[in-house]
Amino acid sequence: MSLRFDLIWEQAPAFLSGLWNTVWICAIGISLSLILGILLLLPLFSHHKVVRLPTKLLVEAARAIPFLMLAYLVYYGLPSLGLTLDSWSTAILTIVIYNAAYVADILRSAWVNLPKGQTEAARACGFTGVQLLRRIVLPQILIAAAPILGNQAIQVIRDSSFLAIITVPELTFTAKAVQADSFVPFESFITAALLYWVLCLLIEFGVQRLEWVRNFYGKA
Amino acid sequence: MAKLEQPIDAAQPLPVIQVVGLSKCFGSHPVLTDINLAIMPSETVCLLGPSGSGKSTLLRCMNWLERPSSGEVWLHGTQMGYQAGRKRLASEAELAKMRTRIGMVFQQFNLWSHLTVLQNVIEAPIHVQKRPKAEVVAEAEHLLAKVGLHNKLQAYPSQLSGGQKQRVAIARALAMKSDVILLDEPTSSLDPELVGEVLAVIQDLAQAGMTLVIATHEMKFAEEVASRVIFLDQGRIVESSDPKTFFAQPETARARQFLERYIHVGAI
Amino acid sequence: MDNLPYFLGGAAITVFVSLIAWVLGLPLSLIIAIARIQRIPIVDLVFSLYVSFVRSLPSPLLVMLLYFGLPVVGLDLNPLVAGIIAMTINTSAFNSEIWRSAILNFPSDQLDAARSVGMSPNQSFWRIAFPQIWQANISNFINEATFLVKSSPAVGIIGIDDLTRRAGKIAASNYEPLPTIVLGMMLYVVVLFAVSLASRQLERYFHDRYQLV
Numbered sequence: 001m002s003l004r005f006d007l008i009w010e011q012a013p014a015f016l017s018g019l020w021n022t023v024w025i026c027a028i029g030i031s032l033s034l035i036l037g038i039l040l041l042l043p044l045f046s047h048h049k050v051v052r053l054p055t056k057l058l059v060e061a062a063r064a065i066p067f068l069m070l071a072y073l074v075y076y077g078l079p080s081l082g083l084t085l086d087s088w089s090t091a092i093l094t095i096v097i098y099n100a101a102y103v104a105d106i107l108r109s110a111w112v113n114l115p116k117g118q119t120e121a122a123r124a125c126g127f128t129g130v131q132l133l134r135r136i137v138l139p140q141i142l143i144a145a146a147p148i149l150g151n152q153a154i155q156v157i158r159d160s161s162f163l164a165i166i167t168v169p170e171l172t173f174t175a176k177a178v179q180a181d182s183f184v185p186f187e188s189f190i191t192a193a194l195l196y197w198v199l200c201l202l203i204e205f206g207v208q209r210l211e212w213v214r215n216f217y218g219k220a
Numbered sequence: 221m222a223k224l225e226q227p228i229d230a231a232q233p234l235p236v237i238q239v240v241g242l243s244k245c246f247g248s249h250p251v252l253t254d255i256n257l258a259i260m261p262s263e264t265v266c267l268l269g270p271s272g273s274g275k276s277t278l279l280r281c282m283n284w285l286e287r288p289s290s291g292e293v294w295l296h297g298t299q300m301g302y303q304a305g306r307k308r309l310a311s312e313a314e315l316a317k318m319r320t321r322i323g324m325v326f327q328q329f330n331l332w333s334h335l336t337v338l339q340n341v342i343e344a345p346i347h348v349q350k351r352p353k354a355e356v357v358a359e360a361e362h363l364l365a366k367v368g369l370h371n372k373l374q375a376y377p378s379q380l381s382g383g384q385k386q387r388v389a390i391a392r393a394l395a396m397k398s399d400v401i402l403l404d405e406p407t408s409s410l411d412p413e414l415v416g417e418v419l420a421v422i423q424d425l426a427q428a429g430m431t432l433v434i435a436t437h438e439m440k441f442a443e444e445v446a447s448r449v450i451f452l453d454q455g456r457i458v459e460s461s462d463p464k465t466f467f468a469q470p471e472t473a474r475a476r477q478f479l480e481r482y483i484h485v486g487a488i
Numbered sequence: 489m490d491n492l493p494y495f496l497g498g499a500a501i502t503v504f505v506s507l508i509a510w511v512l513g514l515p516l517s518l519i520i521a522i523a524r525i526q527r528i529p530i531v532d533l534v535f536s537l538y539v540s541f542v543r544s545l546p547s548p549l550l551v552m553l554l555y556f557g558l559p560v561v562g563l564d565l566n567p568l569v570a571g572i573i574a575m576t577i578n579t580s581a582f583n584s585e586i587w588r589s590a591i592l593n594f595p596s597d598q599l600d601a602a603r604s605v606g607m608s609p610n611q612s613f614w615r616i617a618f619p620q621i622w623q624a625n626i627s628n629f630i631n632e633a634t635f636l637v638k639s640s641p642a643v644g645i646i647g648i649d650d651l652t653r654r655a656g657k658i659a660a661s662n663y664e665p666l667p668t669i670v671l672g673m674m675l676y677v678v679v680l681f682a683v684s685l686a687s688r689q690l691e692r693y694f695h696d697r698y699q700l701v
Contacts, residue, residue, distance in 0.1 A: 003560075064634075064680035065673045068641040068652050073673070076656070076665040154544060158639075161546030165645065165656075172549050179556060186557035193545050193553060200544030285600055313608045320606030330601035334619045344605035347615060376697055389601075396605055 007182045008191050018174025019195050026157050029095025036096060037103025044108050062101035067159040070098050075166045091168045099156050106148050110141035143214055150207030154200045235260050236400045236431045237282055242291030244277055251277045252455045259433055264426040266442040267435040269452035275435035279402045283322040284315055295321060320348060323393030323401035327408050329385040331377040337388050338373040341395045363391040367421050383414030387421055400431040439482050443467050451475045491658055498651035499675045505643055506636040509575030517583030525591055542581035547642035550574045555646040571643030579636050586628045590621045623694040630687035634680050
């Protein structure tokens with residue numbers, strides 16, 4: 001038995017392009033889902049039950065299904081509604097919907113744990129609705145939840161690997177293609193695994209760097 | 221530094237616990253300095269002194285929950301923390317065996333939250349001392365009745381008051397049939413109205429001839445129950461005398477200050 | 489709705505794989521946590537790298553690594569075994585962090601009491617710390633089980649016919665993929681809601697009884 005990492009080296013451009021696709025798909029997906037997740041806070045904290053409860057149910061349900069199931073819904077289901085997306089759009093849309101539910105839930109519990117005095121003081125100053133959220137609540141809960149959001153970003157990267165199944169040419173798909181091509185399954189998959197590891201360590205490192213911001217604000 | 225012979229006075233009976241030249245530092249901060257004392261059988265020794273004077277640490281060093289920085293602790297002729305007759309440190313298992321001969325009652329009770337009252341009491345006799353279960357259970361029920369908790373056998377610690385918890389903790393220490401019981405401020409975290417019930421139990425033990433070492437802030441109790449009072453200040457034994465002398469005419473200025481403050485506080 | 493029995497079969501496979509991995513992962517993760525807390529020289533380093541590596545390793549990739557990659561180094565696994573091992577490895581890394589922080593944060597006064605009655609370190613861990621940690625963290629462990637269920641579709645890649653794979657197969661061949669997939673999703677929702685309901689009940693039961701730390 002001999003490992004042929006030289007064959008992997010020959011495929012370096014393929015791995016790099018797979019890695020790049022994973023990075024940008026996840027980056028765009030995470031950014032958009034952050035925005036959507038924040039917007040979901042409005043109905044989640046609405047005073048009207050008819051708005052609040054269905055949103056809450058949807059968020060809970062989205063968090064109870066596997067990523068791949070949602071990808072199938074977008075990939076197989078939407079065309080039957082007359083909406084056919086290319087694989088890139090499918091990938092990003094799936095990440096945005098799926099991750100927005102998690103982001104909304106993370107921020108919701110950060111908001112619930114925010115000292116009551118903060119919002120009361122803001123209301124006393126006349127802040128309401130979107131303004132209250134944007135100027136007072138959001139900056140604090142984003143800082144408080146930063147480490148959890150960082151972990152969630154790592155979760156998105158791991159989940160994005162499922163996109164290989166619906167043939168999005170990201171890192172896992174590349175590893176699969178290379179192993180089929182050169183028949184070096186072990187070397188190919190372990191290379192991809194190491195690349196995922198590096199990617200996630202970078203995120204962890206970034207989150208740790210954010211700690212000083214949290215410390216500055218006294219860990220809101 | 222470990223000697224092989226307990227330094228004893230031939231004229232005296234063998235002490236239950238003898239502490240020789242014991243010091244303890246946390247980092248560079250000395251908590252206990254050169255402590256020498258002997259606890260004789262059936263004595264009730266009260267450790268008095270301001271908070272931070274080292275009372276708790278001294279008790280914890282006696283059963284090696286804290287390892288002394290220097291000095292020796294002898295338990296009926298065997299040296300705590302060392303292999304029998306040798307200068308080598310005892311293993312955790314050997315140390316554990318020695319600790320079964322010293323009971324301990326903590327300020328915060330430290331009952332095991334996942335076990336019932338009865339289970340708390342029988343846990344160590346069965347699983348550490350390997351005594352037969354039926355015998356241990358019968359004894360435990362008897363002990364719990366003695367501390368007034370015969371109707372709480374199946375309760376969990378969370379369902380008890382502080383005073384009840386502490387009485388269970390005392391029963392737990394008694395069930396080990398150890399040679400001596402160390403009580404670390406047993407009433408300090410109790411509501412005032414619950415202090416009495418616990419002190420009454422301790423007083424019964426003292427009268428029954430159990431050897432007790434009690435760190436306490438209850439001056440009146442110490443005066444009534446103690447056969448000897450040891451006053452600690454800044455990690456040193458400042459006075460050691462019988463309670464009548466100590467409370468009536470303390471020898472040192474520091475003890476006098478301490479007592480005045482306590483009587484003063486007590487008056488409020 | 490004709491597909492319901494077929495889907496229920498898939499759900500059973502999903503639950504089976506996740507459950508076995510959960511049960512196997514608990515003791516494995518405890519061993520990892522203890523080895524790291526004891527700071528056993530090389531073992532500690534190996535396990536901390538293992539945890540970091542697995543925590544960033546996507547499940548589909550892990551499944552393929554075991555199933556397609558290991559035969560190259562002489563280990564031929566059948567798909568079900570490979571799938572279960574992959575899920576077990578996955579959950580062991582996450583669970584070990586739960587064990588580790590629970591053990592490190594276990595109140596020392598409970599252990600003081602255990603030492604004072606002469607329990608050895610082993611006895612005080614298994615008789616005093618472990619039961620309390622297990623009961624106090626049951627909901628965290630069950631929460632990890634829900635993550636397992638959600639990453640279990642990874643085993644479909646090597647041909648294990650779990651719920652997601654069955655849903656995907658029917659959706660790909662069906663004229664009405666949307667209701668098919670929605671039905672599959674609802675089954676996941678039912679399974680996971682049942683799990684988290686059980687978790688909350690258990691937690692409340694233990695909490696009321698002992699008021700654990």
